[in-house]
Structure formats: structure tokens, C-alpha cells
Amino acid sequence: MPDIPLRAKPPKIKKDRAHRETNIGGKSHLKDTRDEYDVIVIGSGLAGLTSANCMAKQGRKVLLLEQHYILGGLAQYFKRRGHIFDISLHGFPIGMKKTLRKYWSKELANNIEQVKSVRFDNPQFTLETTFTREDFTRIIVEEFGIPEEKVVGFYDHLAAMNYYDENTMTTREMFEMFFPGRTDVWRLLMEPISYANGSTLDEPAISYGIVFSNFMSKGVYIYNGGTDDMINKMEQILIDNGVDIRTKCLVQKIHVENGIATGVTVNGQRIKAKCLISNAGIHPTINKLVGPENFSKDFISQLDDVKVNTSSCQVYIGIDKEEDVPYFGDLVFTSTHPEYDSDALTAMDITSRTYSVYYPEMRPERNRYTIVASINSKYNDWADLSDAEYQTAKDKMIDETIQSLEKYVPNIREKIHYLEAATPRTVEYYTLSHMGTSFGTKFDGLKISQELPNQVKGLYHAGSVGIIMSGWLGAANYGVIISNSADKYIASLEQS
Numbered sequence: 211m212p213d214i215p216l217r218a219k220p221p222k223i224k225k226d227r228a229h230r231e232t233n234i235g236g237k238s239h240l241k242d243t244r245d246e247y248d249v250i251v252i253g254s255g256l257a258g259l260t261s262a263n264c265m266a267k268q269g270r271k272v273l274l275l276e277q278h279y280i281l282g283g284l285a286q287y288f289k290r291r292g293h294i295f296d297i298s299l300h301g302f303p304i305g306m307k308k309t310l311r312k313y314w315s316k317e318l319a320n321n322i323e324q325v326k327s328v329r330f331d332n333p334q335f336t337l338e339t340t341f342t343r344e345d346f347t348r349i350i351v352e353e354f355g356i357p358e359e360k361v362v363g364f365y366d367h368l369a370a371m372n373y374y375d376e377n378t379m380t381t382r383e384m385f386e387m388f389f390p391g392r393t394d395v396w397r398l399l400m401e402p403i404s405y406a407n408g409s410t411l412d413e414p415a416i417s418y419g420i421v422f423s424n425f426m427s428k429g430v431y432i433y434n435g436g437t438d439d440m441i442n443k444m445e446q447i448l449i450d451n452g453v454d455i456r457t458k459c460l461v462q463k464i465h466v467e468n469g470i471a472t473g474v475t476v477n478g479q480r481i482k483a484k485c486l487i488s489n490a491g492i493h494p495t496i497n498k499l500v501g502p503e504n505f506s507k508d509f510i511s512q513l514d515d516v517k518v519n520t521s522s523c524q525v526y527i528g529i530d531k532e533e534d535v536p537y538f539g540d541l542v543f544t545s546t547h548p549e550y551d552s553d554a555l556t557a558m559d560i561t562s563r564t565y566s567v568y569y570p571e572m573r574p575e576r577n578r579y580t581i582v583a584s585i586n587s588k589y590n591d592w593a594d595l596s597d598a599e600y601q602t603a604k605d606k607m608i609d610e611t612i613q614s615l616e617k618y619v620p621n622i623r624e625k626i627h628y629l630e631a632a633t634p635r636t637v638e639y640y641t642l643s644h645m646g647t648s649f650g651t652k653f654d655g656l657k658i659s660q661e662l663p664n665q666v667k668g669l670y671h672a673g674s675v676g677i678i679m680s681g682w683l684g685a686a687n688y689g690v691i692i693s694n695s696a697d698k699y700i701a702s703l704e705q706s
């Protein structure tokens with residue numbers, strides 16, 4: 211084992227969106243494509259993959275175009291020096307099991323397992339939970355001393371919320387109503403959700419309610435086998451169902467004629483389709499691929515108001531193959547900040563990190579430990595750093611993360627074999643996600659996404675928009691919903 215862990219070398223070129231978009235693959239990646247498909251899916255995130263699969267199962271001719279050399283989008287992994295690092299496999303709701311079973315395969319669904327231990331460690335409390343309603347109730351009543359009827363009242367209030375109601379209450383106001391001044395309870399209830407999707411106390415309580423009811427009621431789940439296993443199996447299912455998959459294929463233009471989507475230009479080649487599903491972000495789909503001139507002014511001004519969620523930094527820690535890491539939880543939310551504070555969660559001066567620990571059971575055939583530290587971050591803090599500043603900030607983030615990890619694994623430094631870090635710039639570079647967002651847009655993006663086919667016939671968007679349609683489960687489910695609409699549209703063309 212090296213005395214000093216191996217670190218990724220600084221890139222020789224600035225890896226940014228412009229570089230990605232000007233270094234596209236050639237037409238050879240499109241060899242033997244048809245002139246026309248029933249549907250072209252742009253992007254292979256979980257929404258794009260699931261849409262493509264559903265459409266193919268309906269018997270449609272599907273072309274799936276992905277600009278990266280690998281499928282998955284943000285549901286991604288990478289291999290370095292014998293380690294496999296998962297980027298977004300930290301936890302999702304139980305619903306993922308049903309979605310995989312219904313729209314992919316039983317085999318995939320059988321790999322969904324509950325995360326055993328979720329831990330919190332911050333100046334206000336240190337505790338372990340199963341992330342279920344029962345366990346949260348127990349903790350808030352027994353450890354935080356809140357009367358049970360208050361907690362039940364809070365849950366009843368969440369259950370009665372309706373997404374379509376006009377509801378202006380913020381999450382802060384709702385917490386103040388049920389747990390006045392109890393910032394420790396607010397932290398327990400809010401911090402995991404902020405980590406997951408960057409939401410703050412000043413956003414609508416309804417969006418909090420939906421995520422809480424979905425995510426924090428029946429535990430946290432993970433795909434056992436790793437992202438690579440899931441994406442590889444999905445790729446095989448797509449091939450079996452007849453999807454024409456093309457990677458290194460950047461869609462440069464969506465063509466619209468007389469208000470109807472007619473096809474794309476990809477790697478400089480034009481291909482026609484009856485219908486398009488874009489899994490690229492909602493902003494780039496409208497502003498870059500289609501062009502704002504194809505939409506009403508009112509629609510574009512609504513899009514301008516849609517904010518994207520924050521981005522992420524990650525530190526990837528590969529443990530030497532001869533070493534092990536004593537169990538210290540599967541998902542560990544840590545912070546040294548005195549109270550919950552959404553600004554502090556995304557600050558360059560990092561005080562909060564979530565550790566995902568992948569024990570050898572995740573990929574038994576490799577028998578390795580890896581740890582991924584996730585840190586919420588703002589794109590603009592990283593976007594304009596010079597190359598030297600960028601490298602210094604990355605090195606600082608890695609060093610401080612190892613230091614903070616020593617609290618949980620005292621001799622961790624001696625065990626590390628490989629280190630690497632990602633920033634919002636990395637997220638943007640590999641997935642072209644708008645401002646490197648990890649969870650797409652805030653809740654108002656959903657309305658724009660759903661309105662798209664009313665603006666341009668035959669054009670659909672599937673991807674992380676709004677709180678309910680984000681994350682692995684939300685993206686996959688939205689892919690199903692959109693494929694149903696797209697399928698009906700194609701059927702209507704066939705009848706006319």
C-alpha cells in the first residue's frame with residue numbers, strides 16, 4: 211500500500227460544458243440508425259431509461275441517445291484502481307422496489323434492500339434511526355420530550371395535505387406551529403431532506419410534506435449490487451426489448467415544424483421521429499435544444515422563474531483491499547454546525563457531510579470497502595474558480611473530509627488507497643445537468659414540464675422536476691407517466 215493515498219491527477223484541460231459540447235462523437239456512433247423512429251429519447255437518466263423501456267414494451271421503435279459513453283445520467287458510478295464508486299446510490303423510498311418490478315424486472319426489484327442504520331451526529335443530538343414513522347415518533351417523544359399528541363398531530367397534518375390545494379404555508383411556519391422553537395426537532399425532520407434535494411425551511415410546506423410522507427415513513431432503501439449492476443441489467447433489458455441505444459451521441463437540436471416536434475440533429479446528423487422525449491434538463495431542453503422562439507412568451511417567462519436545486523460535491527474514498535472498516539452505520543449524517551441552517555449546508559466552508567459506507571456485502575465479488583462523503587454545494591461557488599483555485603479548493607475539501615472522518619474511523623488515513631473528489635463542475639461536465647443540479651428543478655418545474663406538449667406537439671420532457679418527481683424513484687416514475695402520454699399521442703397520429 212502507498213504511504214500517501216493515490217489521488218486523481220488534476221485534469222489537463224478545463225472540463226466544462228463548452229468542452230463537452232464541442233467535442234462530440236462522430237457520425238460513426240450512428241451507424242445503421244433508421245431514418246425515422248416512433249420515439250427518440252434524449253438522455254439516459256432513470257427517467258429516460260424507463261420511458262424508453264416502457265415505449266419499447268408497447269411495441270414502439272425507440273432510439274435512445276446519450277451524450278456520455280455510459281448510461282444512467284446522475285444514477286452513475288465510476289471505476290478507479292480496483293474500486294467502484296457510486297455517485298447517487300445513498301437511499302430512496304421503498305416505492306423503488308415496486309417501480310423496478312413493474313417496469314423493469316423482478317430480478318432488479320429483488321435487489322432493493324433496507325438500509326440498516328441511519329445515524330445523525332451533530333452538536334444538538336447523536337442518534338440512530340430506522341427512518342420509519344414509528345421510530346421518528348419514538349425519538350421525538352422519548353428523546354426530545356415532545357408530547358405524543360403533538361407528533362401525531364404533525365403526521366395527521368402532513369397526511370391531510372393535498373398537492374393541488376392553494377397552500378402558502380412554509381415549512382418553517384409549519385414547524386413553528388407544531389414544534390415552536392425546537393430547532394433540534396426541526397433539524398431531525400429537515401436535514402435529511404435538505405441533504406437529499408437542497409430544500410430549505412422557506413419553501414412550501416406542501417413540498418416538504420410530500421417528500422416526508424414518501425421518504426421518511428417506511429425507511430431508506432438501497433440497490434444491493436451497486437449502480438453498475440443495476441444500469442448494466444437495465445441496458446440488457448432495453449436491448450432485449452429492441453431499443454436502439456447510442457452513446458456518445460449529443461443531441462444538438464430538436465426540430466419543430468408548424469408547432470410539431472419532428473426530429474433531432476445528433477452528432478451533426480438529422481433523424482426523424484413521430485415523438486420526442488427529452489430527459490435533458492427542462493431549461494436546456496427549452497432554451498438550447500428547441501429554442502425559446504417556439505414557445506409562448508408567457509411560458510418562457512414562467513420557465514425563467516423556475517429555480518434549480520443545489521448541486522453536490524463528493525469525496526470518494528477507496529479503502530486498501532487488505533484493510534477493513536469497522537461498522538459505523540450505512541448512512542451517517544454529520545454536522546458541526548450549531549443548528550440546522552440551509553445556507554451552512556451548501557457553504558464552501560464545509561460543516562456538514564453525509565457518509566455513505568459501502569461494505570463488502572454491496573459487491574461481494576470485489577470484497578472492498580468504499581466511503582463516499584456527499585456535501586451539498588452551490589454551483590456558482592465553484593463555477594468561476596481559476597484552475598489553480600479550483601484544485602486548491604478540491605484538495606482542501608478532501609483533506610478536511612478525511613480529518614472529519616477520523617472521528618468515526620480513528621486510523622482511516624492508514625487504510626486509504628485512493629482518493630478523488632467531484633464538484634458541481636464535475637456533475638455538469640458529465641451529465642450536462644443545468645448548473646450541475648443534483649435534483650433538477652424545484653417544485654414549479656413540474657408544471658412547465660407537463661405543459662410542454664401543449665406548447666409543441668409531440669414534445670415531452672421526463673426528468674427531475676419538482677419534489678415528487680426527483681431522485682431515483684421520482685425520475686423513474688415520471689418516465690412511466692410520460693411514456694404513457696407519448697404513447698397515446700403516437701396512437702392518435704395513427705388513427706388520424
Ligand SMILES: Cc1cc2nc3c(=O)[nH]c(=O)nc-3n(C[C@H](O)[C@H](O)[C@H](O)COP(=O)(O)OP(=O)(O)OC[C@H]3O[C@@H](n4cnc5c(N)ncnc54)[C@H](O)[C@@H]3O)c2cc1C
Pocket residue numbers: 252253254255256257258275276277278281282283284285297298299300301302459460461462489490491522524584637640641642643647648649650672673674680681682683685686
Ligand atoms: C451526488 C448526488 C447524489 C444523489 N443521491 C441520490 C440518492 O441518494 N437518492 C436518490 O433517489 N437520488 C439521488 N440523487 C438524484 C438522482 O440521481 C437524480 O434525481 C436522478 O438520477 C435524475 O434522473 P433524470 O432522469 O432526471 O436524469 P439525469 O440523471 O439528469 O440524466 C439526464 C441524461 O441526459 C443526458 N443528456 C443531457 N443532455 C443531452 C443531450 N443534449 N444529448 C444527449 N444526452 C443528453 C445526460 O448525459 C444524462 O445521462 C443524487 C444525485 C447526485 C448528483
